[in-house]
Amino acid sequence: MDDIIKEELNRPTIFKNEDALSFNFVPKELPEREEELRELIRVFRNVLEEGVGRKQSALISGKVGTGKTVLAKKFGKMVSERDKFDYVHVNCRRNDSETKALFKALREYDKDFPKRGYSAEEMIKSLFSMLKIRGKYLFLTLDEVDFLINKNGSELIYTLSRLSEDEESRFEDRISVIYISRSPSFRKKLDESTKSTLRNNLINLNDYNRSELISILEQRVELAFKSGTVSDNSVDLIADIASNWGNARFAIELLWKAGKKTDSEEINKLVPEHVRWAKAETHPEIRREVFEDLDKHHLIVLLSISKLLLGNEKAYVTTGEVKNNYKLTCETYNKEPRGHTQFWHYIRKLSKSGIIDTSVSGEGERGTTTEISLPDIPAEMVNKKTKKFLEDKKENQN
Template sequence: MSNIVEDELSRPSIFRDESKLSIDYVPEHLPHRENELKQLASIFRVILEKPGNCQRVIITGNVGTGKTALAKNFGNQITTIASKRGINLQYNHINCRRERASFTILSRVVQIFNPSIPRRGFSTEELLQIMKEILEEEDMHIILTLDELDFLLRREGEELLYSLIRLFDEQLNAVQRISIIGIMRSEALFRGLDSSIISSLQQNIIRLKEYSASQLETILAERVKEAFYLGTITNEEITFIAEIAAKQGDARYALEILWRAGKIAESQSKMRVLPEHIRKAKSDIHPVVRKDALRDLPVQQKVLLLAVSRALNTEKAYATTSEVKRIYRIVCEEYNVRPRRHTQFWEYLNELVKQGIITTKISGEGIKGKTTLISLPDIPASILEQEILNLLGGV
């Protein structure tokens, strides 16, 4: 009997290094973001020339416009330059959606500095003080990037941001050791923030526009050189993918199509990516609800989302909350998860609304009484159901 795994692994691949297509990979060169890199360098110049100063920047833009890559690329470059100048500057990148709360964000930052510090047992205020002491003792300066900051602001408000900005304000003329880069999809949440936070943040806002087809083509061409063997994908296919993704201006979407098209070609034992592979890849992906957003949801919200997708997987535009709740209890039993009570159920529902995965509205004519109707505006229920099932496979 042949070894299936060994046979599969011994097959030739069209990929030189498929990790270069991952959303977590940050290339050394960022096409079409050179001006924004120059802006960041200009803003943060003062913290290298006069350590003890700090800066705060907001980077905004839709999904796939390169916000995270821009910040990480800049962080890599400026810390290298600081090290050459003998300045102890660290760059820390925290995803607020993944860490989910102020406490876990601070705990993660503190553990980066000192891994021996336990993750539990401290309050938020104590963690802030520990961070302050470490920075002073090590004569360290940090650039702390809060990615998906809008998620944290919706969930908890501005308290952590305020505390970080004011951490060194107790002492007169204190050395400022924390610079902040906030990454957000839009500036809309600014309106409700404390005026002191607004004044310290709105001076430096870098707005990223969606990529055009020609810009996406450049990005894809550079990644192809890193990820694929020569001759496995031509300029024609690269242009085809760029034109598809240009409707959203989304580089992540373009790279996901490219990666998936390559995997489809390999599954068919082809040594070239063909237009038909790209078409199939596009049909398998929905550009609005990203897999990383679904992956980072807590188990309870995944279970609830599975219930929503099943309630709507019958050619219906809307499902009532009572329908969803009934299916939710069944799904909880299926995955051995304790169903939450009414209040917690609604909190989970509202979280999914805030993240733009589902929408809700009050029923109108044709339905007896007033009830909340739930819908999926941006992804077919069948596709969402399969994605959640895959994610819950390990639960």
């Protein structure tokens, strides 16, 4: 066994720090987003200067991979270096209710804060008193905030945006909020007065063009790879491909996969052929972390959907068909199929994560049916990707 470990560790690699290509890595500098970072600082100038003062909130919007998350996290790192300020980043896809989102923030201060038994209002009060005791002011980011709104409506946002309206508590106001949404119409979902508090604080991130993607890629090449192992024309090719979507996530994923392919061939230069291979393996709309959050049963349901769509010329499949196939696929993976209610939870979660689309068809002979389709990603790619994640989960369990 030791020999296998030694052999693997001795394999040549072109990476010097693969972590610099992971999706939650925050680089020291953000090429091409300095102006937006400054804009964000200007929005919160009062808070940063005085600690107390008129509370502000901001909304960062932009398409997939335009740097919304990394911009907020970079701002968070910078403000946390100042004594009085803390930063908490909550992903609302993972924490899709008011209480889950607040719990994530509270746990930063109190590791033992109980998971259940508190209302959202009580949780906000507790958060305030924890901040007050510590003399801290908090920047709270609600990332992918649409998930929260779709589930709970805008109640939490309403409450947070009203915090400073009560004169008495004005100087106790300790939470500033950054919302992140991909949807340009997010503001429309809010009530008039919340909308107006955000009016001047909108930061919209444009899609990246080719030369911006080259700057971002060059930085990652420098951070993640040994010197001279990535050819310039490979970087150009990745930027060409990813600029069709303006998506830096896709560009970085291509760079990472091309690097892995180079390593697997045991050669020491990443060249355009590796990029072409990576492109055939990757889809710009697939987000690795969304798949990582799915458990085995979600993956089996997704695999069933992709199988049915692959063997079928129709654009959609029905939930009945998926359920039958799910039961069969469970056998392949040695899993006991779950009951009807649980099956519906899986469908709902997949739909909420945006991987599948569901719509209710008109009255059929036996009433309405729910139809499922894959909006953005080819069935074949979902099929491959899902199988790979199921395999990985199996290996991790062994």
